[in-house]
Every structure is written in structure tokens, then in C-alpha cells.
Amino acid sequence: MVKIRATHEKDTREMRAIYGEALMKAAEKHKNLVAINCDLCSSMGLKSFVKAFPDRAINVGIQEANGCSMAGGMAAAGMLPFFNTFSVFASRRVYDQIFMCAAYPKLNVKIVGGDAGVTATSNGGTHMPFEDIGILRVMPGITIMEPSDGVMLDDLVEQMAETEGLQYLRFTRKQTEKIYEEGSHFEIGKAVVVREGKDATIITCGILVTEALKAAETLAAEGLDVRVVDMFTIKPIDAACILESVKATGALVVAENHQLIGGLASAVAEVLADNAIGVPMEKIGIRDEFGEVGDQAYLMERFQLTAPYIVEAVKKAVSKK
């Protein structure tokens, strides 16, 4: 059961702290859960986990390839490994390791990537994952998720521990706006309509859900009633929700903190194409560029990810109806 908050103030807790606590709760329940990390305990919010479960926290040092393949071996031998590092290293650096030691042998490995998209901020272009969803989406059988707030993150971590199979979760380490009420429970693969509307649909995930909601409020004041969908599971994508939303609203904007090639917008477009649906569709996201340094506000403006850009995209889509 999902409950959406009436107001969306900033969470007092960082996402990495929420992640670390969620992983500890899961570790209490699942005695075979191990947290593997690559010299990034602090950045990934695992310091408390290390104190609470010193024997189940494996810091392999700065060697993502070995750590990821080890996770596969540990899963084969009955453990429940969560492999933690920045999203760039959790995807492009260990792509073959995920393929060989988790996806191809169908092992129960969980990959968790921090600093999603522009939230890598001052680490800059080398550390800014705009391609992780795209390259992992073609991995057969993988589940890909990006939570939009701490309540969702907490719930998804619990479900990752409960669910068999290779999963990738990307998130920001920082605070987000609160979107959901405590105790909300999400179904992996089933999108959440966070705001109803009849004139257009914004499909988004992660930190852009907040931007989409702000955009919808602005548009409401201008007389446009916009639906906002939190597509927190990018694979398997909720095709039914996409098709129903498009049918109900007739115009679509997809907004993502990721390359437009291969990411959420591509996944949505594939669903539309597969179902022979022609609909005005605008996209907010990274347009075949690398990241760069800057604070999050700068980068969101630099890559045109903020609410005002979403407002314009919605108007453009609606104008093509």
C-alpha cells in the first residue's frame, strides 16, 4: 500500500544513512546477507553496518572487478551478497563481472550504486553515471530500480533481500524530498501514480520525481492537469501503466537523470513502439554528453533537468496532440 504525502519537505536524513539502516535490518533477518564494498564504506552509508556486522562486511579494497566476481562466488555458495560502490563502478567498471558471475550463471547478487547521475556533483564527469541504466538494461534477467525517496529506498532494500535474482539499485547518497508516507510498500515492477491528471503524463524516477511534481503544480496553475508516474522499476518496466497513462492523457514527457539513449525514455519508447502507440512524447535527460563538476543545482540547470524545463516539455507535448 502506497501513501503519498500531501507536502514534500526535505528529508532530514541522507539516503545513504537510510540505505545503511535498511541493510542492517535486512541483515538481522537474513543471516546470510553480506555487504561487499570497495573502500567506500563511508560514501555508501555502511559504517554502522560494519560496526554491527563486522564479520559480514567485506571491504575488498579498491578492486571492483574482484569484489563483484567474489559476490557471484559467495552467492553460489549460499550467501546473499550486496555489492556496493559508486554507480559508475557498479556498472561500467564491472560490466563483464556482473555478466559472468551474476547474470549468466543466474546468481542471487544485489548491486547497489551510489551517486546516481548528477548527484555525483563534485566528483565530476569521470564519476557521473549517465549510462549505467542503459548498459545494464541489456543484461538478460536483471532488475533495475531507482528509488525517489527514503521511504521507498528502505522498502526496496528489504525486498531485494527477500527476492531471488540479480538486481541493480542506483540512488543518491544525499537528502531527497519526502514523497511517500512512512510504511508505504512498493511492488517491484509496478509504477506508482504520484499525482493524477488527464492532460499529459510525466514518467520519471529518482530525484526527478520531485521536479516533475513541482512542474505539475506549476502547470495546474496554468490550467493543465498532469499525471506524474514514479517509474522506480526501469526493468522490468510497467508497460500496463505506460499504456494506460498514454491512453488517458494523450501526451507524454519522460524525465530522467541519465542519458536519453538507453535509459528510461528508451524503455518507455520501446513499450509504445511494441504496442503501435503514436503519442506526442518529449524527453528530459542527458543528450549524449558527459557529466562535469558542479553542485547539484548547477548540474540540474546545466543539463536542463529542473521543473521549468519539464513544464516547457509538457506544454510542447500537449501542443502536438
Next chain:
Amino acid sequence: MDFEKLTRLSADIRIWTIRTIAEAGFGHIGGSASIADVLAVLYGGMMKIDPENPKWEERDWFVLSKGHCAPALYAALALRGFFPMDWLKTLNKGGTNLPSHADRLRVPGVDMSTGSLGQGISAAVGIALANRMQGRNSWTYTIVGDGECNEGQVWEACEVATHQALDHLIVFVDWNKKQLDGTLEQISNPVDLAGKFAAFGFACETVPGYDVKAIWEAIERAKAAPGKPHCIVLDTIKGLGVKLAEVEDFNHYLTFDVAKGETSVEEIERRLAEGTYPGGDFKW
């Protein structure tokens, strides 16, 4: 231990590897031949395994990090009864249970899928760690190729194995001196493989890789020495014991038919009979 029996098993692994690859028409014969003896030791008595129950939790584990030499592993597993011998005739044919590279989902007795070099040893480190964390008294064995040691990930795995003091991990290096494109020295000289494993904190020794007694005794010594992971470098020859491969300089991957394969099978039996197995009059 009856070492004559292990020697016979190593000959049978070579024979059925030849027949398996001959049925397919081509395959990785060179590196499969050079691991026949260590596989005979492991599957002929050293490993705690149950062919009736391949997933037995208390078993010893084996990862063929040089996954392209799966035909030799498949021969060993079939000879030990993990699956019917006639599966061996299906290698690489459409719909087979036996793909060219070791596959944990299709092959009973294969503990980890491998094929992308450098990763099997990491998986073995993970398995050894997981078994220790779960209180199992299991040994984890892995074979890495000498060419495979080009991969940086091999050395990452070694660092963690030592840091975690994984003394129930035994790594074999199939030091057969050749990789796909030529000799190790021609491609990217490893300088001193045994010295490198020792420098990474392993208890390391080098033994004749074609001598089942020497391999068996090296494993016994490793098992008796706690505190460090173990490396046993198998000093051997690529293609050893398989005449059709011995006579080729580039024997990583060869094409041959059943008739040609059977001449090498006959040569194995001849060498066994005259007491010159595995090498015969092959000069190295």
C-alpha cells in the same frame, strides 16, 4: 592412495577429452590435456564429492577458472558418474548440456560458470570465504591458466585471499608455457609465476604437473599448513599426452576428426603399456 589408479583415470580423462572434442570436430585440446592429471587427482579421490548429489552442501568445490578447458572437466565428471557418458558426444552441438565453457546451470558437478578469464579465481575466493563464514569444512580448488595470469583480476583475487587468510583455498596454475598466440615469453612475459603468488602471500610450490603422486602429495602438504591460501604451480606441457596436440606448435585449439583422435587414444594406451605415459618419447 592407489596412484596407478589415478594415472589410469588421467589417461581416461585424456581419452574422453579427445573423443569429446573429436565428435565436435574442434576444440581446446592443448590446455585440456595439460590439466588431465590434476583433474584425476581431484576427482579420483582428493575431493569430497557425491555424484548422486552434486549440490551437497558439505562438498569440496571446484572452479575451472580457465573455463575454455571444460572438455577435460566434463570428461572427469562423466567418468565419475555426474552425468551419462553419452553426453560427451554432444559438446557444442545445438541444445547440448555441454557448452564449450564450463556452465553451472547446465552441467551437474560444475560449481561456477567460467569463460571470461580472470574471474573464476575471484569466484573461488568468494566461495572459500562463504564456506568459511557458514562453518563448512570444505576445500575450494581452482585451476587458472598461466596465460590467464595476464589478467589483473587474478592478482586482485590473490590479495583478498591472503588478506582473508583463506587457507582452505588451493589455486593450481596450469603452467604449460603457452597461451593462444604463442609462448608466455613471446606474449607478455610473466617472469616468475610461483614467485608472484608467493609475493602475494600464498604458500606456493611447483610440482611436475603430469605426476599424480606429486600433485596429490603437494595438496596434502597444503592442507596441513594453516593460515595462508595455497598455490600449486603445475609444471607441464600444453597438449601433453595427446600426440595430435604434442606435434603442433600452436595447439590451443585444434580441428580433428574421430579417426585422427583415435590414433592419439591408441598412443595413450601404448605409452601406458610401455610405462612411458603420459609423454612417451615426446621431447620437452
